[in-house]
Amino acid sequence: MTTDLQPRCGDFTSLLVANSGEIAVRVLRAASDEGLRAIAVYSDADAHAFHVSGADEAYSLAGTSPADTYLNIDRLIDVALASDAQAVHPGYGFLSESAEFARAVIDAGLVWIGPPPSAIETLGDRVKARAVAREVGAPLTPGTAEPVAPVAEIGNFVAEHGMPIAIKAAFGGGGRGLRVVHDRAAIGSEWESATREAAAAFGRGECFVERYIERPRHVEAQLLVDRFGKAVVVGTRDCSLQRRHQKLVEEAPVPFLSFAQTAEIIDASGRIGEAAGYVGAGTVEFLVGEDGSISFLEVNTRLQVEHPVTEETTWVDLVSEQFSIVRGENLRLDGTPEPRGHSIEFRINSEDPGAGFRPVPGPITAWEFPRGPGLRLDAGVESGGEAAEWYDSMLGKLIVTGKDRPTALARARRALAELAVEGVPTVLPLDVAILAHGDLTAASGEFKVHTSWIGLNLDSLLDSDRDSSVSTADRNVVEVRVGRDVHRITMPGLEDMVERAEVIRASARESAAVEATGDSVMTPMQGTIVKVRVSEGDRVEKGDLIAAVEAVKMENAVVAHQSGIVAGLGVSVGDVCAQGELICRIEKAD
Structure with a gap:
């Protein structure tokens, strides 16, 4: 039977950390400090990670992607039970704000080191959290009382409260599923992007809207x-x-x-x-x-x-x-x-x-x-x-x-x-x-x-940052690092070398600009294609959206660097691409 209240419990002697990286190390060390048996989990990519070596025991999650490992509730519960863990700490990120995971831990008879699932649901839903804040008299900027569905609802809000607005994921945070919109014409595309990014990051794509506070x-x-x-x-x-x-x-x-x-x-x-x-x-x-x-x-x-x-x-x-x-x-x-x-x-x-x-x-x-x-x-x-x-x-x-x-x-x-x-x-x-x-x-x-x-x-x-490598007080002096020691060395003629380097840098920028005028549109980073806005033969203007690449659960827009006709479109939604792979060409029209 599922419960929203964590049972009262006494001391626990073993703790599984359902996470990786820095926060896993932090919690595992805290557990060790208190004499607890500290248990780690790891993906195939993390088999030799720092948090694994720092645990008393470590168990494989048999997979690489987050969905197969650190976001896999059933697998995490199975490992917790197999390892005889008595408590589970979620760290931050991954499933740390998942009421479903909290309930699964509690239903398995384990101690959940976090808030009750009901509190996660109430406060993890930003719309409900705003309602709580409003009830207790906390200061609030205007916002929608519920997630918005059709873009027309956003238009109604803008008509009443004006621009700019912030479109925000109702579930989750960390900047994912957040779009600040200053131009009314961009509301539709930004809402689509925010909901898609929210779904990828948190499993739910609902978004609400509030009046954006400039430079807060x-x-x-x-x-x-x-x-x-x-x-x-x-x-x-x-x-x-x-x-x-x-x-x-x-x-x-x-x-x-x-x-x-x-x-x-x-x-x-x-x-x-x-x-x-x-x-x-x-x-x-x-x-x-x-x-x-x-x-x-x-x-x-x-x-x-x-x-x-x-x-x-x-x-x-x-x-x-x-x-x-x-x-x-x-x-x-x-x-x-x-x-x-x-x-x-x-x-x-x-x-x-x-x-x-x-x-x-x-x-x-x-x-x-x-x-x-x-x-x-x-x-x-x-x-x-x-x-x-x-x-x-x-x-x-x-x-x-x-x-x-x-x-x-x-x-x-x-x-x-x-x-x-x-x-x-x-x-x-x-x-x-x-x-x-x-x-x-x-x-x-x-x-x-x-x-x-x-x-x-x-x-x-x-x-x-680029200019800080050479002393502005004496351009013939350079700082050299040897291990942990920093030495100031006078090098006659260095100033002339710096000036020549500036010329080379300017030349490199010009070369990059020339390269950018070519026809190819490349992926800016390794990631997954989550949106393709153009089709073969489409005419696009400089600055138009071509595609979106998702990396570390953040969408990155790829825009046209010149006006022309789309040719050689070689990607589809769902494709996983390396950095620098060809998305398409934009051929200048006569």
């Missing part, structure tokens, strides 16, 4: 609720530094908010958790507009990627608290703890920022971690490991903590200079450029970061 900050509150209904907000986080609606850099506590704004966020979060019958760890997210207004965004019914910055500034082990809550213990906090210092987290993703943050799989040939006070590395790989093509591109997270924000920023600059990841491109050079920008450091006295900030400043940030 993304802030959130870490919530803990015990079985007796006591809710405590452990701390706040700022997650405004995002690319493609996915977080990249996070910090705690939220800087540059007034006492009243912080109090409103904390108060609303507690009331939402209590009203929804929440139990466990969760995150309540908000947008803060340029005018200081606050609007409820969503609730993530799981542990967040960025949870370490809250741990570092509150000394609260959130995974340990999850264990305590499911054991039926009273919450060990009396109220929101006073933050101790400031912490910043940098996600280490195997992506190429200069190519639209394209995920790049491959072997990790070097992984050098910086040393010093206030540094923490939560990683899912090690040197000699692999950035797998099947799963999320995040390899790990660098967390830097200091007595205050300026100290944390200074330590972060040094730590990023010492951190070395080789074998695949990463976002770390971009992080270095971000840390040097006055909009983040508020050197001008004004904090200007918002959720679109990286996208708006990406070109200048990438140029800054």
